[in-house]
Amino acid sequence: MQKNIEDDLDRLFRRLVVNIRAEYPQYLTSPFPVAEVYQSVVPYRTNRNELGIEMHEDYELALTRLLAGEREYVSGDAAMQQALSGSSNGSSKISYRNYAASLIEISAEAVTRLDESMRRSGRPITPTVSPVASPRATAPTTILASGPCGFCGGALPDGRRITFCPYCGQNVTVKLCPACSAELEVDWSFCPVCGREVETQASDLVESDLESSA
16 A cells, blocks of 8 residues: 655644644634744744745745645645645645735644544654743744835835734734745844845834834
8 A cells, every 4th residue: 555655735734733732722622824834833943944945935835835735734725725725736836924814714624634643653743833932921933024025015104113014914024034934033134044145224124013112
């Protein structure tokens, strides 16, 4: 009998479920925004080793396949899944970031199949979510907005400290490497994935609201 071989999509779904159980359990039974997957639950920069995905482009392809509904791991807006299905097979160039605010839902049947597979393998799976929380509360990271959103081009509210674009909902406290498209913190000068030097503007400086008021 032929042995099933995991690919990037399988590993991404497993990591998604493991991390959700550890820190976002409500997402197992309730819909949540697409942006949560790549910004909070399984961001590439903190899950690269566990995913076994060397290139950011391969991570984006696996995420596109997941959101397109391949293998019925998640369900979501039919128009989004149809558009991303074309993107995953190369017939179109639509980015999953265009659907950041769209809602998806984890398949309970897929989670059951995953649990059975993990029990058979007997290997421990460690979550790769945010570090252990400090006793002191932390506020969302913000930047001083200026110019257009780097994702949708919408005009950001000049001079205000923000975390998300008011038009597309993207987290503007991260930016993309111009060489490999890895997600970067806005104040980083170099990409940790490919080493490319990245231009940093004064308006990119990140600040915590709690720290600024301390």
